Amino acid sequence: MQVVNMTMQSPPSLTRKILLSSEGFSPIPVIKILKTYYDWIPRNLSALPLTFNRSALVVGDTEILTFDGVLLRMPRSSCKVLLASVPDVVSVYMSHPQPSGAPEVTLQAGSTKAIIKPNMEVDVNGRQVHGRQTVGDVVIEVNPHYVTLVSPMLGVQLMKEERVVMVNASTWVFNHTRGLLGLYDNERANDRMMSNGRNASSLHDLVNSWQENPSCSTPQITPIDPTHVPVKESVLCDFLFFQMKPCMPVVSPKPFIQSCLIQSRPFEVAHSYQSFCRTQGVMFPLSIF
Known part of the structure; x- marks a missing residue:
């Protein structure tokens, strides 16, 4: 009920008032309409249909594409x-225990806490898991190449070889996400919003505001200035990605x-993109790798 009420007005509020005010014009008793509504609402989160229709990415540990398509950066820290989070429902955290190493990703959904470690091992509530399992409202799938954690509201997939973290948002949480990956509200202008609701003046301030511990020292990070990228690297990257249109x-x-x-x-990054595309069902008639 809590999550459904976030995404639509519930009968005790606007919907019920509308139904009651129009009762005289409806051939169906309002009480039957309300009963149907309550029968339709899932009793728990795991009963919700898993309809993920928006993804955000963290590429190469630092480069971010928000749910609404804004390009940001974060430091290895x-x-x-x-x-990303749906407050009081589910949250996804990322850190780098070793700055030069792979990330650690944590998904907390209710009483279920799943941690993808840098070595791709997965602990759920302190117990290591293998293969495919369901714990609480979280479905876990572990294999040598990727790990997937799926809750009814948010899902996360860490791909080892591609060095990609993909966070998927359900249609149920439109305009109800918080975190570094944005609000998922189709408004790019607010994707630099800090946890206090204000727009960040720098990437450092933005990242720091979404840290679990704000007093943790945030490494400096600066935007990429295309004018400072050597021409050779710029042309090579353009060429490589043009092949993958x-x-x-x-x-x-x-x-x-x-x-x-x-x-x-650059070839490694381009190959990572091609490999990730293939996981999404894209076929390439020709390959430069």
Whole structure:
């Protein structure tokens, strides 16, 4: 009920008032309409249909594409940063226990806490899990190449070889997410909003505001200035990603291109994009890799 009431007006409020005010014009008794409504509402979160229709990405540990398509950056840091949450329902955090190592991702949904460790092992409520399992409202799938954690509101997938963290949002949480990945409200202008509701003046302030512990020291991070990218690297990245145009309507290349511009291994980044595209069902008639 709590989550459903976030996404639509419930009978005790606006809907009920409308129904009662129009009762004289309806051939169906209002009490029957309300009973049908309550019968339809799931008794618990796991009964909700899993309809994920928006994704946000963290590419190469630092390059972010928000739910609404804004390009941001975050530092590799041991500080736990809130990527996305539906307050009081589910949250997804990311940190780097070793700044040069792989990330650690945590999904907390109710009493279920699942942690994807940098070595791709998964602990759920302190117990290591393997294969496919369901704990509470969370479905866990573990294999050597990727780990998927799915709750009815948010899902997260960590892909080892592609170095991608993908957070998926359900249609039920439109305009109800909080965190570094944005509000998921189709408004790009507010995707630099800090946890206090104000727009951040810098990436450092934005990331710091979404840390689990605000006193944790946030490493400095600056926006990428395309004018400072060497021409050779810029042309090479443009060429590599031009070859993968079939995927661009499906997966935005923006965070991958940004990663390509700052990485010393552009072919590796481009291959990561191609590999990720294939996981999303995109086929390439020709491949440069």
